Amino acid sequence: MFETAVKEATRLLHIIAAIWLCLIAMTIVVDVFGRYFFNSPLTGTAEIVANSIVAIAFLQIPFAIRTYGMLRTTVVLDHLGDVGRRLFNMTNYLLGVAVFVLMAWASWGPLLNSWAIGEYEGEGALRVPVYPVRTLIVVMSVIAALAYVLLFLRELRGEATAEEESISY
Numbered sequence: 001m002f003e004t005a006v007k008e009a010t011r012l013l014h015i016i017a018a019i020w021l022c023l024i025a026m027t028i029v030v031d032v033f034g035r036y037f038f039n040s041p042l043t044g045t046a047e048i049v050a051n052s053i054v055a056i057a058f059l060q061i062p063f064a065i066r067t068y069g070m071l072r073t074t075v076v077l078d079h080l081g082d083v084g085r086r087l088f089n090m091t092n093y094l095l096g097v098a099v100f101v102l103m104a105w106a107s108w109g110p111l112l113n114s115w116a117i118g119e120y121e122g123e124g125a126l127r128v129p130v131y132p133v134r135t136l137i138v139v140m141s142v143i144a145a146l147a148y149v150l151l152f153l154r155e156l157r158g159e160a161t162a163e164e165e166s167i168s169y
Contacts, residue, residue, distance in 0.1 A: 003150055009064040010147065017059035024052045044126030051121065051133045058140035065096065065147040090155050096148035104141035109163075111138050 028049065031042040032114040064070050077085050115118075119134075120127040 006062075006143075006150060007066060007144060009143070010066045013059045013143075014063035017056045017063075020052060020059070021056050024049055024056070035153050044122055044128060047122035047128040049127065050129065051128050055133050055136050059070065061140055062143045062147045065144055065151065068151075086155055086158075090152055093148045093152035093155065097145045097152070100141045100145035100148065104138050104145065107138045107141065111135060143163075 027042065027045055031045040035041045077088060080088055111131070114131040114134045119130040121130050122128050
């Protein structure tokens with residue numbers, strides 16, 4: 001049940017990121033057309049895009065992990081037997097847990113500070129709040145670590161591996 005909840009949550013985050021990316025693309029198009037045809041750019045586009053790209057990337061990470069879409073090469077895996085492949089994968093999953101737990105931990109202090117001071121980016125007509133993006137970084141790092149824990153447990157139980165699993169949206 002927990003795995004199903006994580007699967008659906010990562011799928012929803014993936015969809016949100018895709019929609020957000022489309023909105024950012026439209027924002028950039030409006031900005032470019034405004035600059036070119038009317039000599040009037042869309043105010044705050046740079047700040048919105050900069051913060052959105054970080055948020056979109058972090059929203060995609062748990063889905064990429066769950067669907068075995070993180071960067072991997074089979075050069076080493078092709079030369080390992082089943083046991084070696086499982087040990088290699090489990091080691092990588094534990095390293096993934098460590099990386100994202102450390103990322104969440106390292107981002108926690110700046111997140112609290114950002115909320116405390118109401119951190120914004122940009123000056124003038126449009127100021128974009130930074131604390132929601134910092135919150136996303138911490139939350140998505142925790143979810144990414146959980147996704148790696150689930151992969152580790154699946155590998156430990158001998159369930160479907162990346163080569164066997166079919167990915168459905």
